[in-house]
Amino acid sequence: MGGDYAPQNIVLGAIDALKSDPNFELILVGKTDAIEEILKKEGFKSDRLEIIDAQEVIDMSDNPTSALKTKKNSSIVIGANLVKDKKAHAFVSAGNTGAMMAASTLLIGRIKGVARPTIGANIPNQKGRSTTLFDVGASIDSKPIHLLEQAILGSIYVEELQGIKNPTVGILSIGEEESKGNDLTFAATKLLREANINFIGNVEGRDILKGTSDIVVTDGFIGNIILKFAESIIGLLKYKLKMYAKKNLWNALRVLFAKGSLKGALQDMDYQSHGGVPLLGINGISIIGHGSSSPLAIKNMILRAKEMYDKNLIQKFEEALKNHAEK
Amino acid sequence: MGGDYAPQNIVLGAIDALKSDPNFELILVGKTDAIEEILKKEGFKSDRLEIIDAQEVIDMSDNPTSALKTKKNSSIVIGANLVKDKKAHAFVSAGNTGAMMAASTLLIGRIKGVARPTIGANIPNQKGRSTTLFDVGASIDSKPIHLLEQAILGSIYVEELQGIKNPTVGILSIGEEESKGNDLTFAATKLLREANINFIGNVEGRDILKGTSDIVVTDGFIGNIILKFAESIIGLLKYKLKMYAKKNLWNALRVLFAKGSLKGALQDMDYQSHGGVPLLGINGISIIGHGSSSPLAIKNMILRAKEMYDKNLIQKFEEALKNHAEK
Incomplete structure (x- = not known):
């Protein structure tokens, strides 16, 4: 119901x-x-x-x-x-x-x-598959141990359900270097390094769509915001194309063609x-x-x-x- | 240099x-x-x-x-x-x-x-102007007071530099209701309600591109990740269109038209x-x-x-x- x-x-x-x-x-x-x-x-x-x-x-x-x-x-x-x-x-x-x-x-x-169940979401990436982002809303104010659980459960899930052997795991941060991060990432990184997963260290916001790692772990507050942000991209594109089409007939024609390919793509x-x-x-x-x-x-x-x-x-x-x- | x-x-x-x-x-x-x-x-x-x-x-x-x-x-x-x-x-x-x-x-x-200087970034929105996101990397592990400072400084900046009178301020969260959020948003919301700004409460990830509020405040760790995620969208679009064009000649033609309008838009x-x-x-x-x-x-x-x-x-x-x- x-x-x-x-x-x-x-x-x-x-x-x-x-x-x-x-x-x-x-x-x-x-x-x-x-x-x-x-x-x-x-x-x-x-x-x-x-x-x-x-x-x-x-x-x-x-x-x-x-x-x-x-x-x-x-x-x-x-x-x-x-x-x-x-x-x-x-x-x-x-x-x-x-x-x-x-x-x-x-x-x-x-x-x-x-300690805390987790929800992952698939976001399409530039490698033609998808990046699985954990957590997207089940675990708010995550502790380091929760990110470790996400990585362990997520690795099995992605390997079994997406057929990616030994999937890579990145932790979402604000720079590639291990020195870049916040209190949570510093503590969680220590746990992730010792776990039996394919951990590659820090990834950045742009790495989600790039597909730098198969799995990205982060606090559920952040994952939820990114997922909703990602879901709203198509709305902005439609708006932008509409505004562009309004400028003149030639633009309108281009957009007419663009729509089909965008929808497909x-x-x-x-x-x-x-x-x-x-x-x-x-x-x-x-x-x-x-x-x-x-x-x-x-x-x-x-x-x-x-x-x-x-x-x-x-x-x-x-x-x-x-x-x-x-x- | x-x-x-x-x-x-x-x-x-x-x-x-x-x-x-x-x-x-x-x-x-x-x-x-x-x-x-x-x-x-x-x-x-x-x-x-x-x-x-x-x-x-x-x-x-x-x-x-x-x-x-x-x-x-x-x-x-x-x-x-x-x-x-x-x-x-x-x-x-x-x-x-x-x-x-x-x-x-x-x-x-x-x-x-x-207490902490802050960096804001303009992200285009569906209202045809831009949402200014604070902080995007200067303030990591922000305390509630830092989000208040972002809101006060940001309101003046956006009013003066973008000409938006009495700009609205939202706090980035995981639901519209005040009951949705994390420890930081709950505490910061109390401060923001009392400040001399045009605070509208919680906004979600999708509200940034929608333009629900003129200003969005959040921890610099989150803002940095969103900004880099947003910057990587065009790369994914290009990739998706390339893959779509490869399927057949008709698709390739559509994409050729699409490119111009996308670039303009x-x-x-x-x-x-x-x-x-x-x-x-x-x-x-x-x-x-x-x-x-x-x-x-x-x-x-x-x-x-x-x-x-x-x-x-x-x-x-x-x-x-x-x-x-x-x-």
Whole structure:
């Protein structure tokens, strides 16, 4: 029931996911009547699809933590509990982000050795792949140990899900030299140097789009600001082109041509198509989608969750953290 | 002597500045022979131009603070001392940024009531003007009081230099609501609410390019990262268009058209043309340019310095800080 276009987009995305992969079962959690109406309209039936009723909805204005207590029959609480109770292997939602984080962390719980779960975002880079930025909002006022956790969990995630062997990790700072940084980067760098990851030291703001390292770790306050800044670039480009086109007819023609190529070229900067970000460090798979998720985004989130399960990500996280603790 | 193209670009920019404004005198600080050679080649003479010899050069690899002591005959040390000794009203350099900050802060000194000088950068926004971001690298691990100083100095700077009456100030955070933020924003918000500025509360990463507020204050670590991220956008666009053009001839043609309009549309995202950023809060005018400054950038820096002097900025800063302290 989460997101601006629920349950419509969620159900449509779920149908597409079931159609594209025969090897998983799906539980839709929400208002049964509303869900069945869409399924009927689409003429979709599958014995791999189950509906669990949830009559309450945590909406965008609800306080995340208190909603977990006051709305126990919401799709977010019931969904998270399905993972906690081992009745589901993964949980996906486009609902209230804070509530998803709270439900995942408090109900499903953290992996042993994780102080703070983290969210990474893929940002396209000049190497033709993407830079994964941790954290983008789950860990505010991070301590050095949190950046270390991001690097360990992130390295496994990027290696397994993006197929980048032994991915490089950079720490976001204000200069290449190790002497450049703030209190957090100085302390975190010491921990990162000793960890079993491919740490390359400081990277700068410009290195994210350059793709200098596969993974960039930073405090969640900073990552969130960069992600939102990046998402707003296309808006500025559109505005700039509009202003340029207004100057004269020749400009307008150029822009007409430019639009098509820009749209094509910038396709992967459309964060919608990625379909959600996983919350890493909790003891189960939990993927949080954008409130305005399209059916395609929902489908991608579901398939991403399945891939994380198939690749035994949680177990690999546990082992890496255990190995690190024993070192 | 500072910057990648010194003294060539510096002298050429100085000549252009002198030609475009008859109402100021200029001192070139550097190796007299090298400077005179360029002036001669350009056939330029003016009784408003003086040369003060500086045989040493602080280069990009020098440690900023220690270079002030070991290279007393460098153009940066001599230039800053000219302002300190009231022999010049402003100092402009494209040299080592750290050394410029150190020389300005330690030799010229701070305005009474300023704990940390700050650097602001103009980022074009969707309102057709620019958002000025403080701080972009002078103040790392900022305390709440430093963000307040940025807001007070920045408000005067933007009102006087950009002609925006009573400019709005936002504090960079991870949500619009006052409950969203980190330890620094919560504490700084209290100070900003009480100050004699046009404070509008939290702004997010996307609000910088949207232009939600005229001024955005944040820790210098974050501002520096955002600025460098923003500067790298054009590189990613070029790469994306190149990849898109490679797919087929039709795409290549579209991109050919797109390039012209993008170049025109994104002209003001070329930070070069802005010509340097002032270090606000020191007891004199000091403008720090990019190492690769063009003659145009140098000219703009010189004229900007003159404008700051003409508009009595330092005195206005002093008064605002005094009024704030007395409140």
